[in-house]
Amino acid sequence: xxxxxxxxxxxxxxxxxxxxxxxxxPHLSLWQYAPHYSNPAMAAAYNGQFRASFNYRxxxxxxxxxxxxxxxxxxxxxxIQAFGEDYLALGINAxxxxxxxxxxxxxxxxxxASYMKLLSKNNHxxxxxxxxxxxxxxxxxxxxxxxxxxxxxxxxxGEAYNPNLGTGENFGxxxxxxxxxxxxxxxxxxxxxxxxxxxxxxxxHLNQPNVSFYDGTTEALFMKVSANVGGEVPISGSLSLLPxxxxxxxxxxxxxxxxxxxxxxxxxxxxxxxxxxxxxRVVGKYDDSIDVDATAVMAGIEFQRLTFAANxxxxxxxxxxxxxxxxxxELAIIYKHPPTSLRESVKCPSF
Numbered sequence: 001x002x003x004x005x006x007x008x009x010x011x012x013x014x015x016x017x018x019x020x021x022x023x024x025x026p027h028l029s030l031w032q033y034a035p036h037y038s039n040p041a042m043a044a045a046y047n048g049q050f051r052a053s054f055n056y057r058x059x060x061x062x063x064x065x066x067x068x069x070x071x072x073x074x075x076x077x078x079x080i081q082a083f084g085e086d087y088l089a090l091g092i093n094a095x096x097x098x099x100x101x102x103x104x105x106x107x108x109x110x111x112x113a114s115y116m117k118l119l120s121k122n123n124h125x126x127x128x129x130x131x132x133x134x135x136x137x138x139x140x141x142x143x144x145x146x147x148x149x150x151x152x153x154x155x156x157x158g159e160a161y162n163p164n165l166g167t168g169e170n171f172g173x174x175x176x177x178x179x180x181x182x183x184x185x186x187x188x189x190x191x192x193x194x195x196x197x198x199x200x201x202x203x204x205h206l207n208q209p210n211v212s213f214y215d216g217t218t219e220a221l222f223m224k225v226s227a228n229v230g231g232e233v234p235i236s237g238s239l240s241l242l243p244x245x246x247x248x249x250x251x252x253x254x255x256x257x258x259x260x261x262x263x264x265x266x267x268x269x270x271x272x273x274x275x276x277x278x279x280x281r282v283v284g285k286y287d288d289s290i291d292v293d294a295t296a297v298m299a300g301i302e303f304q305r306l307t308f309a310a311n312x313x314x315x316x317x318x319x320x321x322x323x324x325x326x327x328x329x330e331l332a333i334i335y336k337h338p339p340t341s342l343r344e345s346v347k348c349p350s351f
Contacts, residue, residue: 024250025204025224026071026097026106028057029257029279029296029311031246032230032351033332036075036093036112038246039202039228040135041186043077044089044114047348048336050078059313059328069099069328077112081343087116089135102150108141108180116346119187129347130189133200137182143211144175172214178221181206188349194240194263196349199229222251232350238266242277242350256282261298263350275300275309283317293317294327307334 028034034055035042054074061068077091094109114135122128147169154168155161186200204224212219230244242261248254259279265272281293295316300309313327339345 024222024253026057026069026095026099027248027255028055028071028073028330029281029294029313029328030055030298030309030330030332031228031257032244033307033309033334034073034075035351036077036091036110036137037073037095039184039186039200039226040112040137040182041114041133041184041200041202042351043075043091043112043135044079044087044116044133045131045186045188045198045348045351046077046079046336047346048338049340050076051334051336052076053332053334055330055332057328057330060323061329062326063323064100067099067101067103069097071095071097075112079116079346082115085118085121087346089114089116093137102145102147104143104145106141106143108139110137110139110180110182112137114184127193127347128189128191131187131346133186133188135184135186137180139180140177141180141209142175142177143213145213147171147174172212174213176211176213178209178211179207180204180209190347190349192234194232194234194350197231198349198351199227201225201227224248224250230349230351232263239264240350242275244279252284252288254284255293257296259296265302271302271304273302275302281313291317300332305336305338307336308332 031038033053057071059069073095075091075093077089079087079089082088091112092109093112096105096107098105112135114133117132119130119132151161152167152169155163155165157165182202182204183206184200184202186198188196188198190196205221206223208220208223210218211221226248228246233241235241240263242263244259246257257279259277261275261277264274277298279296281296283291283293285291294313296311296313298309298311300307309332311330314325315323315327316325
């Protein structure tokens, strides 16, 4: 048992180090609850005066402890009427991600703007609307790490690790900053109180900035392209299905996340609804094969202005013998300030 206890973290670190680490973004299983991070066009798609959200993810804590992969994201947006029943949404978001023994971190913030164009509205049924949304982001980001916390094979003296031996490495900068640009497009249609459909796509890191830690060298941050689709379908007087699908590709890697949720509410609950769902993450591996990486299980509650959601990723990939299915914990909180007039009220789908 002692041998296994010490071996599992080593197996995990070996697996992670064998991946093609090529300047890629962190991911979230509760991606619908991080609208600015998923798609800039989603910054406008809510009903209310303004909205604030917070997301937290902790992956591999069971093995890496304080060196686990931790991601935090927060956003704020507000919407104003533009022309007729079109709207302009403005917002900001910030993200920080820290991973591994080197404490490699990605920190950044963006200013978001999106425009909602009314495509159609049925005057006899106010719930029936269609909108097209175009969104964009511009911001700054920083990458950093601590070279001093890393160990190298050249520091092995034949019997054990010896910190007095040279690393044989020519260390570069500890941190650097760069500009970032993103864009997104989204369409949605609401056809009844609990019947809707939406789809969209986004391209992030359009400028493909240089993220090399070494002066005089170039390592472009791969553009990330994503597409998503979802909706709500009533199956009874109180119960709805929430199917969704996310596809992302960045450089040599890709990820597919199909999922389905249920939403349960009753009229007498007064703006209270329960949610539960499951999704399956499929990824492209470093050797160009495909692996079923994790099963994500979530539960949530909508309580008037607040939405809470919690998620756990059960690892079922080829790493499962080492992880014992332990993966990542994730939390999301969204606050929506209700509209005070019909001009501030926009019918939107349930994500």
